[in-house]
Amino acid sequence: MIISHGTAWTTWHISKALEAAIEAHASDDIIHLLLSAWRTANSEDYKIFILLPAAHRGSRQMLGIILAAFDWTPGDLGVALVHAISWKNYPIIQDLLNAGAAAAERYPSPLQVAVEQEQIWLVKMLLEAGADIQDDQALLLAVHCGSMSLVELLLSKGANPNKWLAPTKKMLTPLQLASSMGFLAIAKMLIDSGADINAPGKVVDDPSCDKYALELTALTVAALTGRLEILHLLLSRGAAVYGATRRQYIEAVRAANLRGHGAAATLLKSFGGWAEQDERICRAEHAAAVAAMRAHDKKFWDEYWLDKKGKTDDTTMATTDLAVREWPEGRENEWGVEGPADTCAHTNEFDDFFLEELARFQDYSVGGDGWINGF
Numbered sequence: 001m002i003i004s005h006g007t008a009w010t011t012w013h014i015s016k017a018l019e020a021a022i023e024a025h026a027s028d029d030i031i032h033l034l035l036s037a038w039r040t041a042n043s044e045d046y047k048i049f050i051l052l053p054a055a056h057r058g059s060r061q062m063l064g065i066i067l068a069a070f071d072w073t074p075g076d077l078g079v080a081l082v083h084a085i086s087w088k089n090y091p092i093i094q095d096l097l098n099a100g101a102a103a104a105e106r107y108p109s110p111l112q113v114a115v116e117q118e119q120i121w122l123v124k125m126l127l128e129a130g131a132d133i134q135d136d137q138a139l140l141l142a143v144h145c146g147s148m149s150l151v152e153l154l155l156s157k158g159a160n161p162n163k164w165l166a167p168t169k170k171m172l173t174p175l176q177l178a179s180s181m182g183f184l185a186i187a188k189m190l191i192d193s194g195a196d197i198n199a200p201g202k203v204v205d206d207p208s209c210d211k212y213a214l215e216l217t218a219l220t221v222a223a224l225t226g227r228l229e230i231l232h233l234l235l236s237r238g239a240a241v242y243g244a245t246r247r248q249y250i251e252a253v254r255a256a257n258l259r260g261h262g263a264a265a266t267l268l269k270s271f272g273g274w275a276e277q278d279e280r281i282c283r284a285e286h287a288a289a290v291a292a293m294r295a296h297d298k299k300f301w302d303e304y305w306l307d308k309k310g311k312t313d314d315t316t317m318a319t320t321d322l323a324v325r326e327w328p329e330g331r332e333n334e335w336g337v338e339g340p341a342d343t344c345a346h347t348n349e350f351d352d353f354f355l356e357e358l359a360r361f362q363d364y365s366v367g368g369d370g371w372i373n374g375f
Contacts, residue, residue: 003033009041011038015038018031018038018053022057031066047070051072052083054080055083055089055092055096057089058092063092064095067095072100074101077099077100078103081102081110082106082110085113085122088117094125110126114126118145118147120153124153134163139155140177142154143174143186151190155193161173161175161194162175162196162199172216173196173199173218174195175190175196175197175199176218177221179218179222180222180224182230184229187218197217197219197234197238197240198217198218198239198240199217199218219235222252223264225261226256226263228264231264247281252268253274253282254286
């Protein structure tokens with residue numbers, strides 16, 4: 001009666017009415033009536049907004065009505081598929097796949113969401129439906145979940161054990177992630193599947209001190225988190241400590257020292273034949289890293305205050321690298337110093353810590369492993 005009254009209903013009105021009808025499991029007649037009103041409102045461009053509620057809360061019957069009402073692209077159906085998996089509306093997933101949903105598109109992809117939920121049956125279904133086994137993050141998410149079954153499944157289907165994390169400032173391989181989290185069995189599985197133990201990586205977004213940042217190999221991240229059993233595994237399975245890769249080994253010792261993991265540093269030193277020259281290189285690398293960061297902080301603030309002269313807004317802050325401007329509260333930078341939100345206070349704390357650390361270069365616990373968990 002309301003619809004037949006002749007009011008010019010907007011797209012928003014009809015979409016909200018359809019969403020309410022889907023949530024209330026309204027009768028088919030009401031759904032058809034609202035879909036007819038939707039067409040009258042000429043809202044074809046916004047039809048995705050009725051498909052998503054159906055993917056979220058709808059029944060198979062209700063989804064069928066909406067699928068039959070319009071022509072849907074594989075991309076549209078792919079969005080709905082991600083939505084259905086995210087909200088665990090599993091009964092309609094096969095219907096979306098049968099309708100032509102793109103199982104290999106979108107970000108996050110359906111495969112990524114299924115892996116994150118640790119639904120092995122669903123991962124198998126999506127792979128059979130054409131999901132990309134070389135999905136940038138599927139294997140990394142499986143490692144992060146600590147699920148041996150998922151890791152084994154993805155590797156058996158051809159997942160690349162040396163796939164980088166999707167391009168970000170923090171680049172990790174699956175083995176580096178497993179090493180940082182202490183997943184020994186998963187680390188063994190990745191190595192057996194061809195993971196490069198000595199693959200380089202880094203976490204830094206400041207080009208001025210890029211060359212002084214810790215180089216994140218599997219050995220380094222295991223040292224950062226004090227994973228003795230992982231260190232034993234990596235060293236026994238070919239982690240390089242001599243020759244051209246000696247610097248990576250020294251960096252691992254420096255990482256263990258910075259995070260207060262004395263046992264890890266001792267293990268590394270005993271395995272690699274730590275010498276006085278290595279100690280000097282380690283101290284020099286540490287000093288260079290501190291000097292680079294201090295110089296960059298000073299340069300940034302000099303330029304910032306020069307640019308701020310005569311200005312009343314704070315637009316310059318928006319163009320400055322966040323990681324240099326201020327370390328996020330509760331997060332640690334790549335040298336292990338936790339930074340508060342106040343950058344001036346951070347600078348003093350940062351300098352004081354490293355001046356003391358440089359003077360004695362002994363084990364010093366800065367607590368927590370918040371930044372590694374950020375991966």
